[in-house]
Amino acid sequence: MAAVKVAVVTGGNKGIGYAITQGLCDRYNGTVYLTARDENRGREAVAKLNKLGFKPLFHQLDIEDQGSINRFKRFIEETHGGLDVLVNNAAIAYKNDAIDPFGKQAEDTIRINFFGVLNTCRALLPLMRSHGRVVNVSSSCGHLLRINGQEPQAAELRTKLSSPSLTEEELCDIMRNFVKAANAGNHYELGYPNSCYVVSKVGVSALSQIQQRTFDNDTSRVDMVVNHVHPGYVDTDMTSHKGPLTIEEGAVGPLYCALLPPDVKEPRGQFIWKDCSIVDWVNGPTPSSV
Numbered sequence: 148m149a150a151v152k153v154a155v156v157t158g159g160n161k162g163i164g165y166a167i168t169q170g171l172c173d174r175y176n177g178t179v180y181l182t183a184r185d186e187n188r189g190r191e192a193v194a195k196l197n198k199l200g201f202k203p204l205f206h207q208l209d210i211e212d213q214g215s216i217n218r219f220k221r222f223i224e225e226t227h228g229g230l231d232v233l234v235n236n237a238a239i240a241y242k243n244d245a246i247d248p249f250g251k252q253a254e255d256t257i258r259i260n261f262f263g264v265l266n267t268c269r270a271l272l273p274l275m276r277s278h279g280r281v282v283n284v285s286s287s288c289g290h291l292l293r294i295n296g297q298e299p300q301a302a303e304l305r306t307k308l309s310s311p312s313l314t315e316e317e318l319c320d321i322m323r324n325f326v327k328a329a330n331a332g333n334h335y336e337l338g339y340p341n342s343c344y345v346v347s348k349v350g351v352s353a354l355s356q357i358q359q360r361t362f363d364n365d366t367s368r369v370d371m372v373v374n375h376v377h378p379g380y381v382d383t384d385m386t387s388h389k390g391p392l393t394i395e396e397g398a399v400g401p402l403y404c405a406l407l408p409p410d411v412k413e414p415r416g417q418f419i420w421k422d423c424s425i426v427d428w429v430n431g432p433t434p435s436s437v
């Protein structure tokens with residue numbers, strides 16, 4: 148008998164992650180885990196979904212805590228023996244009027260949005276079974292052309308980030324160099340933009356391309372797909388509720404990628420817009436509507 152399929156959403160207690168979890172409960176033929184860094188907030192969200200008739204399971208997962216990641220990995224391995232869908236949704240964004248020094252904002256944003264996703268993937272991707280689907284929630288800010296600091300350094304960074312031979316370690320160096328430069332105050336001269344969030348999400352998008360290449364060379368599993376998604380500008384705490392889209396509308400793209408049918412030809416390793424269209428991550432253009 149085939150194992151019951153398992154889907155996991157990070158940062159599922161609110162916002163787009165909550166709507167993705169709800170959508171998976173509704174449409175995915177398998178067990179759905181709502182994970183959250185805070186156990187109370189996570190269990191409250193599960194109770195809210197229970198009232199709507201959905202039955203996600205809960206597990207604590209803080210993507211910036213390696214111990215938490217390891218515990219979750221062990222739990223999934225022992226309970227289910229593998230994983231089929233992983234939606235890397237959890238992230239933070241400093242507000243535009245935040246007064247924390249830029250270097251501190253860079254440290255926090257890159258640590259959670261980039262290294263948190265990377266470390267979660269390093270733990271969980273080996274557990275994924277054939278026909279696995281990974282959805283990395285990026286952003287319109289994650290488009291390569293958003294690396295627009297001083298030229299020609301920015302162009303050199305874009306070339307490195309989009310190189311088909313870029314490795315995870317080289318990408319980590321680019322992210323660490325940004326944090327170092329943000330603390331030193333010369334990130335713009337080195338080609339980086341003036342937004343930590345942009346750098347973190349470009350990192351997530353570049354990581355997605357590397358992950359797809361790794362899956363394509365993996366002979367132990369078939370039909371493994373990673374895509375990175377811009378969910379749209381959504382009414383959540385992150386946007387101080389300024390986004391015009393509902394969380395359900397924001398979940399459309401991520402759910403499309405999570406539920407791609409077996410042996411789908413494309414999208415594979417692509418940048419997906421909120422309306423599920425494929426956008427050229429390297430050259431653009433990005434659609435005018437965010």
Ligand code: NDP
Pocket residue numbers: 157158159160161162163164183184185188208209210211235236237238239259263284285286287377378379380381382383384385386390
């Ligand atoms: P919210 O701020 O509403 O929700 C973010 C979620 O991530 C919360 O559940 C939060 O948990 C969780 N989270 C933050 N840090 C961690 C961590 N270390 N470990 C585990 N969970 C964590 O954001 P949105 O719903 O708006 O954003 C969801 C995704 O969509 C993000 O990746 C975001 O960058 C992306 N996005 C959003 C857009 C928008 O317009 N809203 C536009 C483009 C992209 P807690 O409640 O504990 O803080």
